[in-house]
Amino acid sequence: MSPSRTVKPPLPEVLFKTGSKSFELERILRRRGHGEQHFLAIRRQPGREPVPVFLQALSLRGGDHSPSRDPRARLQETLALSRLLEHPRIARLYGGHEVGDLLFFEWEGVPGCTLDDVAMLPLVYVHSYSESFLVHVGLQLASLLGFLHGRTDARGAPLGFVHRDLHPQGIRFGPEGALALTDLGDVLSRMPGRVPSSITRPHGEVYYGAPEVLFGEGADARSDLFSLGLILLELATGLHLYSLPRALMGDLEARLTDADAKRVFQGMLVAAQAGRGSGEYADVVVHAAAYRPEDLESLMARLSSGLRAILHRLLRREPSERYATAEELEVDLRAHAARLGGDYGGAEAAEEFQRALAKTSPLLEAFQTDVGAFPPGSVLHLPTPAV
Template structure:
């Protein structure tokens, strides 16, 4: 994108103009995969129009990468849900194909989790239930989306993890990044053989064994996130589990032959073996200090057999919202912001220093200003 940048008289770095909206550079963003990601300021005829994330492929991008970006954009433009980041503009015919998406000004759940680990105390059960329920609501919408003829598109996000869930500075939960989406749209880009999309550490066993992803694969991923929020333990990396020299089932044949698009801490076949052997007693042991209703939600979401998981993401959402209702106290965006402030403050105190992370943290998470809804 750098070759397309120009400097305006005001000193802003102008990136491009589309549909009467001017985009200027704010800062570059880290990200995996080909091309660049930058944060940009939108300038409309009426003034500043908010921030946006621009994903831009390199000029020499392969045709497969262009088609994948087009497919992501085609899917994302159909999604209209308050808990899903919106696509604002797509240009796949330009010299440098790009997608412009809504920027969720806040923190990735991964950043909140990292600070909770630093303070040696998980987030509250209500925070975890609120965030995962909102994510499940977004997933149910995506899973049940239909085309213009009323046919189900069978969308599967395939990359549900703490980095693709964001908490806005106003406490809203947003599901982001449909770059690994599976769909049955006509002309969809097929995944190359033995290639794994998404973050494999959160993938369901049927995905890791190269089976067809389904809606309940996303539910498994959401269950992994739920357990991690409540315990700081990743269920595919259990502290009491000993490494196996020989894998079970077909995973021995897949050892060294699975190619994750995102880096993994261990061979994906070993992760698949662990996921396929995940037992209820393992989850029970890790979640011994968690209340029974939330343990029950996690246990069902993490069943090895997809048919034994929640029938839909909506069913998982409803179970979590029932837990929140039973607490007798409201929990929503305002409470989420207040808890994130506390997590950041306590994490800093645990290190005996001010919050000095190089990551951008909105001031709404740093001080006592009121939260706008």
């Protein structure tokens, strides 16, 4: 009989080394346009504790980006921005590492799962989050946006920060129920020395963009509040305003006035100039121009009148009809929380999510077999069984 052998686990994959530091791949999260990739990794350094970090890899090849979005200039801008936005619930940018034809942004690793995971649970286990949970999420995000929008320089002059890319993948839901922002890569500001874009271009994840952003008309604080409204609507209903159920594109296009059609055309023009003029983008821009208050009302049928009123105001097409500031939104959310009664905060939100996750877990394998796997970065991801 042959002696027993100890099977050694595979060595971790090292993404790159710089000086005494090495960065071990923990998980590939996703790829975005223009060669951008996202990873979770462990930073190791002799004599120090391992540190979990989030890595954002940008291509340095000239053909993959416009001159105004040169990754090295973007790194310096984002480092300056990160110093101005020091907050316990905003991830810090530690620095950058140039490796071959890639530039790695090294961000603080924030514990928890993405808000995208939180929103995806109802796809497997049919349930609804309580309105207290939804209000908690809204208050957390409104507080973060209020902090960002209100930043000033040393002389007290507003810096004009607008996030422009608020979406569930860039928000972490922590173990204690607190929410944190983990992606500041597209923040607009009036910081001295900032290199402006050469053209007005769409920013951020298309499905969470405000209409004026999708139409190429620019963004302000109210655009971020619209994105917040889309996130809350998705959490509350499992549905999305830019993917209306049973709505045919022809029916939506028939709703467009001449002015609407002009805005759609303008949006597609600036998207094409920025290399984003896809069929998917066209569908979203038409939805953004064509949706009506009654569409929203239909999506929100099961919600209370108080929460529906808040979402209606967040999701007005015209910015002038929305909340003017995040603080104004906070007032209405706190008033609605008081009407709901009870003491509901981070601990209660974390417990509610864990209950939903526990009921979902037994159903994940069947869901993956019937529908398909969740992406590798998701807490709901199950590895594909070996054949």
